[in-house]
Amino acid sequence: MVPITSLPGPRPGLGAGSAGLRAPELSEPALSVEGLTVRLPGREVLRDVSFSVAPGELTGLIGSNGAGKTTLLRAVLGLQGLAAGRVAAKRPIGYVPQKVLLDPDLPVRARDLVGLGLEGTRLGLPWPSRARRARVDELLGSVEASSLAEARVGTLSGGEQQKILIAHALARRPKLLLLDEPLANLDLKATQEVVALLSRIAKTHGVAVLLSTHDINPLLAVMDRVVYLAGGRAASGTTDEVVQTDVLSALYGHHVCVVRLHGRVLVSTTDEHGEQGCDVAADAWEGAGPTTVRAVVPAPGDEGSSS
């Protein structure tokens, strides 16, 4: 397979080349990843991944199951050893992990969980104070969860818990906020709420937000940049630069097509349809209607899948 960065001709938004395409950022990036390679027992999960996230920007980390999104976020957090490359991240970093199971019996209110974010995980007992309480209230307010403050976290709905976890992650005023699949398990309304919330956090607090998702569509309207993972490699840049048939085909190493319809994006493999593939996929998608079809992000080699 041809390494994506060495493909002939200028390709917008691909690999390490993408940084040079944009005007130099006025502010230094909150996160810059260069040539990141991660090997886990058995295989190379990430290979030569490069991108950066500027303060105030919302970046989507897109990839199918097993593409390496969680691995990449863990590498940024310093929890994952690197085989090669460099990660420079401004601290503190806020982190919302992918799987957080909260027991309904936990004697912990939403307010307590946010408070635990406030002091980090410092040693010693937390002393209640008026300032501390005000800060927790402010954080809960910033995620529109003031009414949930006194409820046990485990009894809240998935979307409500997601907001509390975001408030927890924001407590230490992070420069960089990492969220692993924050939209999984959320319905349409909750998804829109959380996306709007994250976009607002990025803009008003100047936080660099990097969130992973397997579905690019909920982010299309708010995303400043995208990092698209497939086969261990990444393409990065603005959505328009990256989400293109030729760019993603180069990334996947075989022909895929990108269909845009009703303001949504479908990425589909087309090998079974040959040259007409994209039209066939577009027709099929049109027939199914924009609300019932979600973007299908095929794994490399997974040629049979389409919507």
Add this chain to the structure above:
Amino acid sequence: MFSGFMVNTWLGGSVMAAVAGLVGFFVVLRGSTFAAHAIPQGAFAGAAGAALIGVNTLVGTGTFALLGVAAIALWSRHGRNDVVTALVLVSLLGVGSLFLSLSTEYAQQAFSLLFGSPLAVSSSELVPTAALGAFCVALLAALYRPLLLGSVAPELAITGPVPPARAELGFLLAVGVATTLALPVVGALLVFSLMIGPPAAARQLAGRPSLAMGLSAALALVTAWVAIAASYETNWPVGFFVGTFSAVWYVAGRAWAAWSRRARASVGPRARQKLALGRAS
């Protein structure tokens, strides 16, 4: 009942109960009830060994509790430690049965080590008991936030300055100390009921961590006092009363939680709203 050597038991029993209630808060929160069961059983082997060679049981209990803690902490992987805990439990129990068989003259002592005795605390043990209790409380206070966050969701604690494995070691150490203090009074078989019944009830009754932790210690104290008094009066083992009371607390806690949930569901506007909306996930 409150005179002479019984004063030692009241004092020592109060320290061990408060410590067991505080440690138990995290035992229940972290779902570490199996470790809280296994460490006392392993420590019993140490007590039996101490009786065999004529050393103070506190020393034997403490040594074996530490041994168990170290083995569990060292060999557990990725937070899953049930298999290691079981292996530590069976190997220490095996050693304990050997010690017991070698010291047939100490049958009475073995009985009270297993089931507890209201006369277990001597005046010479009061100072070490208080010191160990203070150490345990200090340890829990220092680790309170990392332990709490790690108990709520381990994934949230991994970025903190205290690695979850180190917090777990501190926690197991606290379980070992609480065991050492409580075992002579409550008995090896039922020490862990004091670390489970009161905190399990407390977390149903109190919705915030500090309150639940305090309530757990208070319920454990009441349990221990009632059990010591009842044992003194009836001559039945302390462990019997501790075990029974712990179960009663738990059932009462569950009943209260169920009742209050129903009461809230029938009046609370938020509850009604939630019922109407359903759970999102």
